Amino acid sequence: xxxxxxxxxxxxxxxxxxxxxxxxxxxxxxxxxxxxxxxxxxxxxxxxxxxxxxxxxxxxxxxxxxxxxxxxxxxxxxxxxxxxxxxxxxxxxxxxxxxxxxxxxxx
Amino acid sequence: xxxxxxxxxxxxxxxxxxxxxxxxxxxxxxxxxxxxxxxxxxxxxxxxxxxxxxxxxxxxxxxxxxxxxxxxxxxxxxxxxxxxxxxxxxxxxxxxxxxxxxxxxxxxxxxxxxxxxxxxxxxxxxxxxxxxxxxxxxxxxxxxxxxxxxxxxxxxxxxxxxxxxxxxxxxxxxxxxxxxxxxxxxxxxxxxxxxxxxxxxxxxxxxxxxxxxxxxxxxxxxxxxxxxxxxxxxxxxxxxxxxxxxxxxxxxxxxxxxxxxxxxxxx
Numbered sequence: 001x002x003x004x005x006x007x008x009x010x011x012x013x014x015x016x017x018x019x020x021x022x023x024x025x026x027x028x029x030x031x032x033x034x035x036x037x038x039x040x041x042x043x044x045x046x047x048x049x050x051x052x053x054x055x056x057x058x059x060x061x062x063x064x065x066x067x068x069x070x071x072x073x074x075x076x077x078x079x080x081x082x083x084x085x086x087x088x089x090x091x092x093x094x095x096x097x098x099x100x101x102x103x104x105x106x107x
Numbered sequence: 108x109x110x111x112x113x114x115x116x117x118x119x120x121x122x123x124x125x126x127x128x129x130x131x132x133x134x135x136x137x138x139x140x141x142x143x144x145x146x147x148x149x150x151x152x153x154x155x156x157x158x159x160x161x162x163x164x165x166x167x168x169x170x171x172x173x174x175x176x177x178x179x180x181x182x183x184x185x186x187x188x189x190x191x192x193x194x195x196x197x198x199x200x201x202x203x204x205x206x207x208x209x210x211x212x213x214x215x216x217x218x219x220x221x222x223x224x225x226x227x228x229x230x231x232x233x234x235x236x237x238x239x240x241x242x243x244x245x246x247x248x249x250x251x252x253x254x255x256x257x258x259x260x261x262x263x264x265x266x267x268x269x270x271x272x273x274x275x276x277x278x279x280x281x282x283x284x285x286x287x288x289x290x291x292x293x294x295x296x297x298x299x300x301x302x303x304x305x306x307x308x309x310x311x312x313x314x315x316x317x318x319x320x321x322x323x324x325x326x327x328x329x330x331x332x333x334x335x336x337x338x339x340x341x342x343x344x345x346x347x348x349x350x351x352x353x354x355x356x357x358x359x360x361x362x363x364x365x366x367x368x369x370x371x372x373x374x
Binding site for chain 1 (some may be wrong): 124166172175181201215233258266299302313351356357
């Protein structure tokens with residue numbers, strides 16, 4: 001009985017190792033295997049600091065100053081629009097990947 | 108006797124599995140190596156059909172990956188734009204509320220009808236300037252986004268064209284090699300060498316072509332400049348309008364000079 005168990009364990013181990021090698025082969029050498037996570041697209045927007053509006057006063061100079069701070073707050077947000085360009089060109093890796101469609105080693 | 112028979116069978120299975128385990132890596136390596144060098148004269152022509160299908164499959168896989176990436180980029184841009192639009196609205200609401208508080212404080216200073224009129228004119232001038240600035244900013248952003256969309260499409264078309272040319276040329280070269288291999292008494296080695304050189308040239312052409320995409324990237328940088336200039340102008344115009352409104356107010360409301368620097372802060 002014990003002998004039979006050992007035999008079963010040995011068979012299972014051998015099958016597992018064999019399957020492991022086959023899986024490794026598929027992952028490493030087949031084209032559709034490993035999917036490398038794309039990190040370039042995960043560029044997060046650089047959220048600028050929020051500017052807190054000043055306390056209200058009846059002074060026109062203070063009102064004008066508050067409006068000038070609003071400009072700065074607005075400008076910081078508008079600059080973030082430009083980060084979309086980095087996202088648009090983040091397919092560079094995929095475009096360059098076509099180079100590998102021709103495998104010189106197999107020729 | 109029966110036990111002995113079972114034992115023998117099991118042992119045979121284990122041996123077989125071990126042989127597989129040992130042979131598998133060897134076979135894999137042999138297969139990989141076999142792809143690289145052909146030692147026999149006919150070797151290449153025997154493999155050319157597989158090279159053709161493998162190459163086609165690789166092009167297909169790369170194309171799928173590129174399309175998937177493009178879709179993720181499109182979704183991400185859309186999300187980010189929505190997020191910025193929402194935050195811009197929140198900012199505007201925040202500053203509008205602050206201005207309402209300022210104006211309410213200013214209203215308290217109106218002792219006469221004339222002063223009330225001066226304050227109202229100042230407030231209207233400020234509101235008009237804000238509206239003009241926000242409209243100009245909105246236009247600048249919309250033009251920038253449209254410009255980026257155009258550049259994105261141009262980039263896609265450029266790349267797609269380059270990839271298609273690369274693929275068609277490569278497949279045509281391999282197909283030609285397949286045809287050559289079918290000829291009587293063909294020199295397999297010569298066919299292989301010709302194909303290798305052709306594919307090398309085709310690949311170099313693709314690399315050179317795709318590097319021209321830098322021009323489109325430069326166009327996108329021009330969009331940044333245009334957007335910054337438009338926003339700069341909108342803000343400069345706003346500052347001028349604001350200064351004018353302030354000067355007009357002070358001219359008609361001399362008491363304000365005395366209050367300069369004093370702040371009736373709101374709790």
